[in-house]
Amino acid sequence: MSRGVFIRGTGTVLLRGPGDAERLAPRLAEAVAPIEIPGNRVRMVHRIEEVAFLAAADALAGGGRAFPVGEAGTGIVLGIDEGIDDIKADHWRAVLAEGPLGASPLHFPFTAPNAVTAQLTIFLDLRGETATVCGGTLSGAEAIGLAAASVRDGRCDSILAGGATSIGRTLARGIESACGGQAGEPRDGAGILLLEAEGADDAAAEILGYGEGRGAGRVAAAVSRCLAEAKSGPGRLSGAVCAGGDPREIAAGVRDAGFKGAFSLAPSADMHSAAFPMTVAGVLREPAPAEGAFLVVAADRLGGAASLLVRRGGAT
Amino acid sequence: MIQVNAPVLVTGIGVVSPLSPDGDRERFWSSLCAGACAVREIRSFDASPYSSRVAAEIDRSAIGDGTDPARWMAELAFRQALADAGFSPGKAAECSARTGLVVGTVLGGIHSGLRHLAGNGSEQGASPLKGYPLRAVADGLAREAGIEGPVLTVSTACASGSDAIGIAARWIARGEVDAAVAGGVDALCEFSFSGFHALKALTQDLVRPFSRNRTGLALGDGAAFLVLERAAFARARGARSYGAVAGYAALADAVHLTAPDREGRGLSGSITACLRDAGLPPDAVDYVNAHGTGTLYNDWMECKAIERAIGGRGRALPVSSIKGAIGHTFGAAGAIEAAACLLAIRDGLLPPTLHHDEEDPGCDIDCVPDKARPAKVRAALSLSAGFGGQNAALLLLGDAP
Numbered sequence: 001m002s003r004g005v006f007i008r009g010t011g012t013v014l015l016r017g018p019g020d021a022e023r024l025a026p027r028l029a030e031a032v033a034p035i036e037i038p039g040n041r042v043r044m045v046h047r048i049e050e051v052a053f054l055a056a057a058d059a060l061a062g063g064g065r066a067f068p069v070g071e072a073g074t075g076i077v078l079g080i081d082e083g084i085d086d087i088k089a090d091h092w093r094a095v096l097a098e099g100p101l102g103a104s105p106l107h108f109p110f111t112a113p114n115a116v117t118a119q120l121t122i123f124l125d126l127r128g129e130t131a132t133v134c135g136g137t138l139s140g141a142e143a144i145g146l147a148a149a150s151v152r153d154g155r156c157d158s159i160l161a162g163g164a165t166s167i168g169r170t171l172a173r174g175i176e177s178a179c180g181g182q183a184g185e186p187r188d189g190a191g192i193l194l195l196e197a198e199g200a201d202d203a204a205a206e207i208l209g210y211g212e213g214r215g216a217g218r219v220a221a222a223v224s225r226c227l228a229e230a231k232s233g234p235g236r237l238s239g240a241v242c243a244g245g246d247p248r249e250i251a252a253g254v255r256d257a258g259f260k261g262a263f264s265l266a267p268s269a270d271m272h273s274a275a276f277p278m279t280v281a282g283v284l285r286e287p288a289p290a291e292g293a294f295l296v297v298a299a300d301r302l303g304g305a306a307s308l309l310v311r312r313g314g315a316t
Numbered sequence: 317m318i319q320v321n322a323p324v325l326v327t328g329i330g331v332v333s334p335l336s337p338d339g340d341r342e343r344f345w346s347s348l349c350a351g352a353c354a355v356r357e358i359r360s361f362d363a364s365p366y367s368s369r370v371a372a373e374i375d376r377s378a379i380g381d382g383t384d385p386a387r388w389m390a391e392l393a394f395r396q397a398l399a400d401a402g403f404s405p406g407k408a409a410e411c412s413a414r415t416g417l418v419v420g421t422v423l424g425g426i427h428s429g430l431r432h433l434a435g436n437g438s439e440q441g442a443s444p445l446k447g448y449p450l451r452a453v454a455d456g457l458a459r460e461a462g463i464e465g466p467v468l469t470v471s472t473a474c475a476s477g478s479d480a481i482g483i484a485a486r487w488i489a490r491g492e493v494d495a496a497v498a499g500g501v502d503a504l505c506e507f508s509f510s511g512f513h514a515l516k517a518l519t520q521d522l523v524r525p526f527s528r529n530r531t532g533l534a535l536g537d538g539a540a541f542l543v544l545e546r547a548a549f550a551r552a553r554g555a556r557s558y559g560a561v562a563g564y565a566a567l568a569d570a571v572h573l574t575a576p577d578r579e580g581r582g583l584s585g586s587i588t589a590c591l592r593d594a595g596l597p598p599d600a601v602d603y604v605n606a607h608g609t610g611t612l613y614n615d616w617m618e619c620k621a622i623e624r625a626i627g628g629r630g631r632a633l634p635v636s637s638i639k640g641a642i643g644h645t646f647g648a649a650g651a652i653e654a655a656a657c658l659l660a661i662r663d664g665l666l667p668p669t670l671h672h673d674e675e676d677p678g679c680d681i682d683c684v685p686d687k688a689r690p691a692k693v694r695a696a697l698s699l700s701a702g703f704g705g706q707n708a709a710l711l712l713l714g715d716a717p
Binding site for chain 2: 075076080081082085088089091092093095096099100102103104105108109110111112113114115117118119121122124125126127128129130131132133134135136142146149153155212213214215218221225302303304
């Protein structure tokens with residue numbers, strides 16, 4: 001079975017300062033209002049949950065889906081980077097300070113990388129395929145690639161996919177620094193897409209292909225694999241967007257793969273695992289040529305690259 | 317022997333566990349089936365402040381100072397799996413661009429991060445953190461083996477190892493790669509031990525899956541990797557096979573962050589979807605390797621899930637858990653248990669559930685208590701369930717003659 005994969009809704013949340021975080025609170029209160037969890041309540045302990053939840057809620061709303069969803073057919077694949085590691089740091093510092101009594105049974109479960117994904121499944125009642133991937137900067141792209149494959153292969157009809165990040169305090173910034181990057185300013189963000197199977201004639205876009213590459217020539221390899229899945233050539237492309245990594249390397253890589261058109265850098269390119277889905281959503285919101293497909297490409301500092309080929313519009 | 321239609325064969329296995337610290341899968345398997353138990357007093361850190369002080373550890377003296385134990389275990393299991401599959405040392409496959417890697421882990425290189433935090437925790441002292449990100453293990457293995465296909469780190473709590481294998485099998489089935497190495501790793505550390513202690517999930521002596529007097533889980537060290545190949549690719553190079561990954565599914569409970577769905581709906585849904593994926597009816601399953609943590613709610617939930625999905629076979633279907641022997645190895649658990657299923661198929665031998673002292677009416681299964689049992693196994697189901705209502709089911713099938 002091979003089906004079309006359509007983007008029905010997108011959600012993005014970007015916080016770059018205290019003012020942004022304050023503006024988040026009323027949106028969050030409004031979004032969680034319809035949620036009823038028997039014997040429980042919506043409780044979010046970290047900013048990364050809040051941004052991921054809002055992005056997911058927006059993506060569902062954009063696709064005309066009410067939540068809680070409550071269907072076995074809707075799943076989620078989320079990319080998480082080092083953004084959760086400040087939660088781990090809090091747990092461990094408390095144990096160092098107070099021994100066994102420092103470990104909180106309420107806080108510890110949030111040190112699991114899949115806790116953010118799990119919270120979304122609970123709040124939105126998503127009982128379909130679920131996974132959390134942790135590929136650093138590329139994890140948002142990897143999540144979209146896995147989710148799109150699940151829809152294409154007929155394993156699910158509808159799935160949320162994207163990434164969330166929270167680059168805040170010491171540990172996460174230390175990792176950025178250790179891996180050769182610039183720690184930059186604290187920031188939180190999430191980008192999530194709602195993907196559905198063919199038949200979606202009012203969709204925002206269609207995902208035609210996805211590919212990854214490693215080592216020398218990784219960008220060109222990722223683009224070539226992406227085009228191969230799409231059974232497409234570079235001549236059909238209307239543009240290419242860099243969603244993270246060195247723009248010069250990525251520009252050279254997409255040209256090596258045969259692309260000759262316009263190349264641009266997304267403003268959210270420093271948003272780690274959220275960057276890729278935020279870039280896809282951003283391009284779909286811009287006025288653009290009606291024809292042709294565009295590439296979103298990213299590379300990381302550890303030898304990987306990913307590429308997604310997207311065509312605007314629904315089923316043709 | 318039945319014919320295998322599934323296109324994904326397993327051609328190599330490497331298991332590092334307290335029963336096989338050298339990565340020797342045969343030592344792991346023979347010790348497991350002999351009823352060896354690796355759960356004992358913790359030596360790798362001072363557990364005296366805790367009310368529970370047991371785990372299933374690998375002797376850390378074999379691991380050099382400054383070496384991250386998860387990285388060490390992963391490298392050993394990875395190399396053993398490649399060697400078992402007949403690939404050249406240091407080279408995952410001669411077709412590196414058509415070879416992928418999926419690593420499941422919950423903690424990754426956590427020891428590197430803990431060392432950083434125990435110091436001043438500043439960005440200036442960040443160099444140990446290079447080995448800390450969850451993806452660092454996969455990146456290191458991919459570099460070592462020259463893998464240039466897709467490389468993925470999946471972190472789905474205690475289902476990570478199963479999900480890694482399932483995702484890699486899908487890559488091969490979709491034609492994205494010809495071969496993939498997939499598995500999981502996690503190392504015991506005080507970080508996770510303190511958390512599970514706070515959750516009151518740890519046993520104070522032994523792990524007794526499905527037994528009425530069970531008192532909780534024991535954490536453990538472990539890593540396991542399988543080499544998966546497209547059947548035609550494996551046969552063309554003359555590789556021998558342990559069997560096939562014939563089905564996989566991973567559905568969410570969507571109920572609670574730490575507790576499983578009491579009725580096992582997410583896991584039973586995963587079993588049903590997995591069997592559908594494999595094109596097999598429920599009565600084709602000959603053996604279930606359960607998640608079987610030895611906690612009250614997991615074991616009840618799991619028995620209900622099996623009954624719900626496979627139903628009506630009661631004690632006619634053997635269901636065992638190996639966590640009484642090697643503890644709960646987190647991200648490695650699903651991969652080690654998939655390896656156990658394949659070895660059970662190969663040898664016609666079911667690994668036992670240790671320390672099964674009392675029947676639990678809520679666990680009305682044949683749990684293969686205490687002694688390994690000869691049995692013909694064609695189709696084995698390996699189950700995982702974890703924090704966040706994360707479930708996974710893998711269907712392993714005997715290879716064609």
